[in-house]
Structures are given as structure tokens and as C-alpha cells.
Amino acid sequence: MNASQFGRRISPLLACIGLLCVWQAGALALKTDSFPTALEAIRAIPSILGDHESLLNILDSLRRMAIGFGLAALVSIPLGLMMGRIRAVASLCNPLLMIVYPVPKAALMPVIMLWLGVGDVSKTLVIFLGVSIPIIYHSFQGAKAVEEKMVWSGAAMGLSGFQRMFRIVLPAALPEILAGCRTGLVLALITMVTSEMIARQNGAGNILFNALDMAQYDTVFAMIIVIGALGIIFDAAFEKLRRALVRWSEPRFDMPLSFS
Amino acid sequence: MSVVPLRPGVQAEPSAHAKPVAMIEIDRVSQMFETSGRRSHLALSDISLSIEDGAFVSILGPSGCGKSTLLYIVGGFVMPTAGVAKVKGRAITGPGPDRGPVFQEFALFPWKNVLGNVMYGLRQQGVKRAEAEAQSRRLIEMVGLKGYESFYPKELSGGMKQRVAIARTLAYHPEVLLMDEPFGALDAHTRTRLQNDLLNIWERDRKTVLFVTHSVDEAVFLSDKVVVMTRSPGRIKEIVDIDLPRPRRRADLLLDPHYQKYVVDIEKLIDDVLEDELHP
Ligand SMILES: Nc1ncnc2c1ncn2[C@@H]1O[C@H](COP(=O)(O)OP(=O)(O)OP(=O)(O)O)[C@@H](O)[C@H]1O
């Protein structure tokens, strides 16, 4: 590892430490109850992660997030690809998506709760909706940008329409699809917390807001750190996976936008 | 076409019908494009061309005269707005592995390395991996890319990509090769080498080749027939039969007065085409 590589590795860490220092200094200067110092917040983390109940809550959240994200990817990627390749599908789905796109998915939560209850189904559905849009959009863009002659080459080799979609358009659009999935993954986490904020029952978001209700501010901030850390870890792990899958498309020299 | 004896078995067969079916029959084909601004553009107008089995036919003409479009029609990628194109007597309704295109834009699969690209068609036809790989490696060597098997398209130069594209199409043994300026991005030496290789393959397998080029001497060197086209609309100006003995060797031909005459004549034809455009 040379100096610049080392620097690139260490700079996110330095950024974190810097942020914590600013927080610590700010909290010490302000001295209010509702703004604990960074050290106090960090000290509260082990008691959350050590608590069986809290841990189950967080795992519940993550399970919903995984199911919502997984289902969204399973539906949105084929849909987006078909929209990009088949005009009829695009003209059918485009207006629909244009309406759904700007609506904050969490705003649908009350209605969904009314119909489906406050349980897992509602929360997972909201995550699903939140994640779908970016994945559909990126899959659509990716499929549209696939060079026509590449698809023709496949057709000349005897690939059927379905095979061309699966074995030419999908891999060719994969870099774009995965870019959408990366956005989707972070959105899944955001929607996860939001849904639990509205349907207070269990989950990571619920721990956070319960603590807020009980004025346990160190727990509130500790939870923010935990959720934030989860986001960073997921994003970094996904970025690693993405780079492994589309190494063939990466420019040779680039600055990775990740902490991996 | 008078020169080349076709595959003896095919040619000698006494046909009950008077006329043998041509490999490719282009019959009064026109192609209209809707361009932006709702204007229509006649890219090809009333093209008729018959290509016998095993013939090597080149298309020459100024940029934009519809050479690629004609190739796409024979490939089945584009449906002509008028007329029909037939392969072995049957109207072309879509692409198929009997017609192998080599596109001007290469269109390699970027997620596959060189070997993966060349193997793709063979694997698609159900050839076992080991066999497909062995055949592909031979082809890669033939196009001079030995050692680059594991390179990805983005890691190749333009000329190298072009050679992969040629190997990828040759690999699955299409009866008809549709080559769109396949040697355009190559240096003169590689170009000459690949011309010879292509001729060798063609003389061995007697594929039918439809070959688009901007190089007059390439066309004369390789072809049985040279089709010269005009632009706006794309029409056939003249079809020149190249009556030179085969096998041809470039070094022998260069001093051959017959060869030189063909080159000069066709150069003049193309000059005429451009002149007519300026002073219609
Ligand atoms: N999809 C399309 N839509 C509209 N116009 C098109 C389309 N494809 C081709 N054309 C037009 O048809 C004409 C012929 O194009 P084509 O690509 O066949 O030319 P070409 O002879 O291959 O040219 P070059 O030598 O530059 O490759 C051009 O005028 C081009 O603008």
C-alpha cells in the first residue's frame, strides 16, 4: 500500500473523528440536556446493542428492510428493463410512475396502515414502494442506453427475445441497474426508519422515538449513530459487491465514492 | 457473374427449374426513414441485387448512401419499407445465425472478455464449452490477438476490437457474412493480413460475403462483384464484375494491368457519383 492509497483508506476515518470532535465541542459549549456530547452518546451504544429486546427490534427492522428491498429489486429490474426496450410497456408505465414518483412514500403510510394494519406488511410495503422508483428508473435508463447493435448481434446468434433481454440487455445495463440499487438500499433504510416512526410498534425507529418520548437523549443519539453506521456499512458492502460485478465497465482511474 | 466457379456440388446440380435460387435476392428494396422534424428521408431507392451462393460482393459508395442500411435489411434487423429481400429464396423476416453481421461499431459485449465474446455464438448453438473454447482460441490467434484472450473490450484499441468482432462472427460459421467496413480501423499491415485471411477462409468455406468498404483496391482485390452506389437517394450506380483469377495474391495483383484497370475504372465511377451530386 503506497502513501496515497493509505491516505484514501484513512480519510473517511479522519472525517468521522473530525465530526465527532465538532459534536463533542459543540455539545460541551451548548450544555443543554437535549444535546448530549458525542462521548455520552457513544457510551450509550453498548447498552442498546447488549439489550436482547433492542437487538430483536433492530433485527425485525432489518428483516423488513431486506424483504422490501429484495422484492423491489425482483419486480423493478425486469419492469424497468422492459420499459426500456418495449415501447408499449414504457407508454403504459411512464405516466403511472410520473404520478407515483414525487409522492413521498411515507405519506402513504397512514392509508396503508388503515388498510393493512400496523404490522410488518404495511412497513414492508412502504419500503418496497420507496425502493422501487430509483431501481425502475435506473433499469429503464440502462436498458434504453444499450447499443442496438449489441442486441442485434445477439439476435443474429439466434437468441430469442427473452434471451436477448436476459443475456444481453440485463448484463449491458447492469452498471446502471446497480447504481439504482445502491440509491435504493439507502432509501430502504430511510423508509424503514420513517415507517417505524409512523407505525410505532417495534423496530429501530421505535427505539429511537421511545427514547425521545422519555427524554433519554443519549439513547436517541446513540440510535442515530447505530442507524447511521448500518447505512454506511450496507452502502460500503454493496459498493464492494457492485464493483466486483461490473469491473468490466469501470474506468481505469477513479476515486471510489465509498468507504470500502 | 462470370469468374468464380461456385461450390461444384451446388452449381453442377441440374435444376428442374431454369434459374437456380440466388443466395441473396434483393428485389426493388426501398428504405424510408422518418427523421426528426417529421421529414422523411429516402435512404435506399429501388435497389435490386442478386448474390449467388459463395460470391464475394463489395459495396462502395459515399458516406450516407445507405450501405449499412442495405446490410441491416439483409441481416433482418431492419424491414424495408418497400420491396423484399430474400435469402435462399425465402423472404427475410428477421435475423438468424445463417447471416453473420460484423458491425461498423463493433458492438462487442463489454461484460465478456475477448474469449467470451468469440465463444458466445458457439455456446449459443450448444457447442460444448471445451470445444467452443478451442475453436475460439484458434480464431483469436488467426486475427492476431493471441495473448489477449482475457482482456475486456474497454482494454482494447479500436483495431483490436474490430478483429474481435470479426472473430466473434466467424466463430459461429454463418453461411453469409455481412461485413460493414470490417477493416476500417486497422493499420495497413494488419489490414492486408486480414484481407488475406478472409480470402483464405472464403476460398476454403465458400461463404457468401457482402462487404462494405470505402477502399477501392480492397474491393477489387477481394470481390467477384463491386456495387457502386449513389447518395440521396441511395441507388445502385453500377455493378462491376471483377474478372481476375483466383486465388489472388496482393503482391501479384498490384502490377497486374487488369487489376489496375478495375481500380481506375471504379475510382472514376465514384468521382462521377460525387461530381453528379455537385452538379446535378
Ligand atoms: N435510424 C435512422 N433514422 C433516420 N435516418 C437514418 C437511420 N439510419 C440511417 N439513416 C439515414 O440513412 C442514410 C444512409 O445511412 P447508412 O448508415 O446506411 O449510410 P452508409 O452508407 O453506411 O454511410 P457510412 O459510409 O458513413 O457508414 C443516411 O442519410 C442516414 O442519415
Ligand SMILES: [Mg+2]
Ligand atoms: Mg455505414
